[in-house]
Amino acid sequence: MEFPAFLDEVPDGLRGRVALVDGVLHMSAELRGNLEMVSFFGRLRRRGILTYEFHPPKDFDAKYAHDAARSFRGENAIQQFAIELLSKAYEAGASDIHLTDFGPYTLIQFRCLGMLNDHTHLEGDFGRQVIACIYQTLGQSGDACFSPSERQDGRICKREYLPAKVHSVRVHSEPLESALSISGVGISMALRLLYDSTSATGNLETRMGLLGFSKSHYETVDFLTRRTGLTIISGPTGHGKSTLLKHVMEAMVDRNPGKAFYSIEDPPEYPLKGVRQVIVYTKEQLERFSAYVDAIAGAMRADPDVLMIGEIRYGASAVAAIDAALTGHAVWATIHANNAFGIISRMISLLAKHFEKPLEHLCDHNVLSGLEYQRLVPVLCNECKIRMLDIPENEREYFIPLDVQQRLIRRAENIENVYVRGEGCERCNRRGLSSQTVAAEVVATDQAMLGFLRAGNTEKAYEHWKIEYNGVDYVQHALQLIQAGTVDPYLAEERLGVPLDFNHVLSGGHRK
Numbered sequence: 001m002e003f004p005a006f007l008d009e010v011p012d013g014l015r016g017r018v019a020l021v022d023g024v025l026h027m028s029a030e031l032r033g034n035l036e037m038v039s040f041f042g043r044l045r046r047r048g049i050l051t052y053e054f055h056p057p058k059d060f061d062a063k064y065a066h067d068a069a070r071s072f073r074g075e076n077a078i079q080q081f082a083i084e085l086l087s088k089a090y091e092a093g094a095s096d097i098h099l100t101d102f103g104p105y106t107l108i109q110f111r112c113l114g115m116l117n118d119h120t121h122l123e124g125d126f127g128r129q130v131i132a133c134i135y136q137t138l139g140q141s142g143d144a145c146f147s148p149s150e151r152q153d154g155r156i157c158k159r160e161y162l163p164a165k166v167h168s169v170r171v172h173s174e175p176l177e178s179a180l181s182i183s184g185v186g187i188s189m190a191l192r193l194l195y196d197s198t199s200a201t202g203n204l205e206t207r208m209g210l211l212g213f214s215k216s217h218y219e220t221v222d223f224l225t226r227r228t229g230l231t232i233i234s235g236p237t238g239h240g241k242s243t244l245l246k247h248v249m250e251a252m253v254d255r256n257p258g259k260a261f262y263s264i265e266d267p268p269e270y271p272l273k274g275v276r277q278v279i280v281y282t283k284e285q286l287e288r289f290s291a292y293v294d295a296i297a298g299a300m301r302a303d304p305d306v307l308m309i310g311e312i313r314y315g316a317s318a319v320a321a322i323d324a325a326l327t328g329h330a331v332w333a334t335i336h337a338n339n340a341f342g343i344i345s346r347m348i349s350l351l352a353k354h355f356e357k358p359l360e361h362l363c364d365h366n367v368l369s370g371l372e373y374q375r376l377v378p379v380l381c382n383e384c385k386i387r388m389l390d391i392p393e394n395e396r397e398y399f400i401p402l403d404v405q406q407r408l409i410r411r412a413e414n415i416e417n418v419y420v421r422g423e424g425c426e427r428c429n430r431r432g433l434s435s436q437t438v439a440a441e442v443v444a445t446d447q448a449m450l451g452f453l454r455a456g457n458t459e460k461a462y463e464h465w466k467i468e469y470n471g472v473d474y475v476q477h478a479l480q481l482i483q484a485g486t487v488d489p490y491l492a493e494e495r496l497g498v499p500l501d502f503n504h505v506l507s508g509g510h511r512k
């Protein structure tokens, strides 16, 4: 456990001018000979901090101002540890932190490139204190008190607790059955670090290119940004829906400075340049639903051109999205679904309580413009990836299971350029992977397609998209990435959640 216990004792006169980084005390040079400093360092030496460095004040500000602020602000060691944890996760490129209290100990894991890795273990009491501190002291939430036996949500958005580029952190905790714990209850806490790891800027084509979309994806989305009506982005949690939405909105703002952009998110995931982000006020979990729908109605009265609805979660927000589209607005939203056409059935289940014939309302050509689905797949490290055909045939199975090989051969046109994950190297932190990219499908609706959908014939709509628009589904997109040597076939299957020879039409998978 590495937390500096002396932090509270920093004399006021030295605050912000000293920083402790990895056991070395860094000081701004004007403190040289300062009596307060001499006696402070004397105390540190007795605690085992033996190394120090002076820096010209300018250099200190440039290099250590952030650490100085962090290291010496914490109320106590536990808070300090929690703040450092966020910072370490960010530096490791993690999207999430998992803290699991099993009773005798708490396991801390980071999710990097979609995969969970152990970060450290804490002793039981300390671990529970860190968990409570994250929720109670760092976070802001409806319930001020952390209760291990309840499901709770919160959010960290105070700048002083967050690494510079992290916009906010979403906090969620669940009680766990735990035989090892004295109380019988363990805790699973998940922290989602909200930041844009791509930091793409520029026009829509550049931004989408950096996120991994193909030229044809871009062309379809670009077409959709010029239409009114509802476009819905879908995919599992943590697969980049909000990131795409952010870039679409910002690119639209750049192109149309004369339009009014509003967003309703609960809570906002990213700051959106040029977009008015309406705050959803909620006190209790129960009020959340009506507060969200209220905020949408409010934004509608504010004379918007483009409306972004962070996530369609309730029937009433689905109805509001349809109303906004019907009244001639461009509406962009996200939803959880299993693929682009799967958005229809998800929306229908939300709308069923509100409309007698929900399909008629949704699949109207004034309403539904676009459907998108995406998953993130890991990109192989260029330095250490291995060409599949260079691996002797009898050893290939160690790198890629036989059944995956068979499916790949069945579906791929060319396996010359297929690469698999290597041992890992310096460049990729021994992960064998360098980043993530999307496997996506984008559909712009037309009258014929909407006609099939209204009749409940999703297969026909899907075929129409394939034939008339050369529609490439997300599994095919992933296959293209595999054949280009960008993505490992085995990891791709794992991350897509379906086999590479998955056939949407035969399985009826798009109706799930």
Ligand SMILES: [Zn+2]
Pocket (backbone or CB within 6 Å): 381, 382, 383, 384, 385, 424, 425, 426, 427, 428, 429, 430, 431, 432, 433
């Ligand atoms: Zn590597």
